[in-house]
Amino acid sequence: MKTYFRLLSFAKPIEKFAIPYIIATLFAIVFNTFLFTLLGPLLETLFIKDAPTTLSKVSSSIDFMGRFSQYIQHAIDTYGKTETLKLVCIVIVVTVVLANLFRYLSQRFMEDLRVHTLLNLRRKVFNNIMNLHVGFFNNERKGDIISKVASDVQVVQFTVTNTLQVVFKEPLQLLFYVGVLISISVKLTLFSLLVIPVSGFIISKIVKRLKHQAKESHESFAKMIGFLDESLSGIKIIKAFNATPKIKEKFDQENKFYSYLNRKMARRQQLASPVSQTLGVFVVVFIVLYGGTMILTGQGDLTPAKFLVYIATFSQVMQPVKALTDSFSGIHSGIAAGERVLELMDTKPLLVNEPDAKILDHFNSAISLQNVSFSYGEKQILNSITFDIEKGKTVALVGPSGGGKSTLMDLLPRFHDPKSGTIKIDGYDYRELTVESIRAQMGTVNQESFLFNDTIFNNIAFAKPDATMEQVMAAAKIANAHDFIEQTENGYQSFVGDRGNRLSGGQKQRVCIARAVLANPPIMLLDEATSALDTESEKLVQDALNNLMKNRTSIVIAHRLSTIQHADKIVVIDKGSIVETGNHSELMAKSGLYKRLIDMQAFTD
Incomplete structure (x- = not known):
């Protein structure tokens, strides 16, 4: 009863x-x-x-x-x-x-x-589902x-x-x-x-x-x-x-x-x-x-x-x-x-704001990771990760598959909390800030280009529902998407289909980039955004990403290492640990894992 x-x-x-x-x-x-x-x-x-x-x-x-x-x-x-x-x-x-x-x-x-x-x-159930942490859905x-x-x-x-x-x-x-x-x-x-x-x-x-x-x-x-x-x-x-x-x-x-x-x-x-x-x-x-x-x-x-x-x-x-x-x-x-x-x-989200959590309304200096470790159950994924991401710089995460790069990327917008160690932004511990204000400073473009079954306009304006047509078109132009959008049947009012299946992989990715451009966050998270594309689409998307990263702090996971050689800092991760850090020239001079990865990719190309 x-x-x-x-x-x-x-x-x-x-x-x-x-x-x-x-x-x-x-x-x-x-x-x-x-x-x-x-x-x-x-x-x-x-x-x-x-x-x-x-x-x-x-x-x-x-x-x-x-x-x-x-x-x-x-x-x-x-x-x-x-x-x-x-x-x-x-x-x-x-x-x-x-x-x-x-x-x-x-x-x-x-x-x-x-x-x-x-x-x-139904409202209560759905609202609770939307409040749950990302790990729950895994x-x-x-x-x-x-x-x-x-x-x-x-x-x-x-x-x-x-x-x-x-x-x-x-x-x-x-x-x-x-x-x-x-x-x-x-x-x-x-x-x-x-x-x-x-x-x-x-x-x-x-x-x-x-x-x-x-x-x-x-x-x-x-x-x-x-x-x-x-x-x-x-x-x-x-x-x-x-x-x-x-x-x-x-x-x-x-x-x-x-x-x-x-x-x-x-x-x-x-x-x-x-x-x-x-x-x-x-x-x-x-x-x-x-x-x-x-x-x-x-x-x-x-x-x-x-x-x-x-x-x-x-x-x-x-x-x-x-x-x-x-x-x-x-x-x-x-x-x-x-x-x-x-x-x-009754399932409670693992990530909740502290009662006295502050709102982060801007990003001024750096994101700092100090001895960050993370595990799924008994499986250790990250082990004592320490490095800084300074404002305005581009930091690339590279390494063999399964090394923990994507997991590390998920920690930055606080999809998960580290099991030990701290992540700070402008000197504030993540736990002292509201989750929403942290994510408001970040935009994401993933390997999987997810679009909602809606118009191209509404997908681009997803993070900014009050955006005008002019603003949406400007974002699409920066993302090299405007030309193909204009060629669709109804232009910006064309429906993209379920998960965007009416568009090609490169087109979907450029719409996703336009969505991130319109949101205009100071920090961009790019997780292998070009890995699933053909050569022509990859060039168009990479040009769009370069436009997106201008004057922004960027954290990039790249499939093709040639695309991140301009990065200010390259962090090489293997088996959950940082094995090398430096820019392209410094890492090549060390003749370590990074150089081996570059040589292997050059050979396969």
Whole structure:
């Protein structure tokens, strides 16, 4: 229940929807119950030739039907049967209209609550995901995250609000029906209501394993979503290696398992309703036998008309009982989904601003790394890295693959914190500053040119949404992108497609560079920005990068060492440690690792 009430908190302010829902539901129940109390007096006074004398007396204060019988008998005596029939029909029509009007209003208020809850829940989950550190996404399946935001949240909001609706409406409706039943016959009612606890006990046994199965089902669905995402992203590789049958088979296996779990859950859930209805039929049969015997033998004051109303009302009693049992079986799926959603929501970002963190509003002197070490779990990636990056200088990071260059680059915008050592900017420890203000001083161009499925204009203006067309065009010209943009179908308003797949690699990279140019940060981080390009595109992109680095502090990881020979400082990293530092001439004179890398690349070129 703790999980349920926590999920329910996302419905706040719940009173805005709950109060009108309660009022509308109450009126709907009153008018709905009133319809059944009209049935007995109507039958008894209009279709029985000699109305019983008992109609003139009310057997007890809760004998609602007796009172209605009195009123209708009085109307017959005053206006006649025909006029009374018209009056009763008008009352029935008005009652039906009001009952359905208030039922519609109650459903409308509940739907508003359901949508409101979904809005709050999904917003909270997504906001928390966006606040998580970058390392979190390296360890999680993307499909699992998507499944929680899309599917699990939907299950949660429906189950929570539906249960809330059932918990209030159905017991109240049940009480009203029971009130009518007791007013007709206390003996019959006490026996007939035994079906409710018996039904509840049996159904609780039936749905006992639903929560565990629901959790497995949600996890299986998440795997399918993740596999679908991977398959769509790698469709070219799948086609190139003729792996389509293998991928189909892998997806089909998970799909079958998911379907198997859903069938098992559905069978258990669907068993609850027939069980409750079967028990109800047994009780109705007994009521018919017992009540019919009472009427035929003249025992008690039970009349045929009252008996018919009793059976009709008891048949309606099973509707709220059925709704309660269905809700009881369905809530397990919602709680299982809710636990998955709350688990994601409770994940705390490893990088949070200190309460007294300062805002870095400019970059004046240098970034300093002092004995910085970093590891992923037990695997050591960086070991006691120490060097300075002075303002206005270009620093290149080079070395064999897997040496730790990209990890070091990720530490600069504080995607991760070092396990030991410190990183300072203008003398301030990174931990003393807000993460947002550090990143505001930096622009990034990665090896993977990521573009959003939007227009070229919006991709360039991503970091500066209020940019004008003139500013965007100026940035594109610096990035050598303006000419090819103008040649696209709609110019700057052309859509780039999913991840920019409508553009070539070089074009995507130049749009990314234009995005960084427009942001105009004092520090640029360039992570192998030309490594995946052909020779012609590489030249265009390299020219754009040279334009980008003018009058800026730049930290560069380069695939082709010839492109960083002009760097003010070259830091050679191997196996997580700095092995050499200097400019191109100094390192070549040392005849160390850097020279060997240069010679190897010259040989391969």
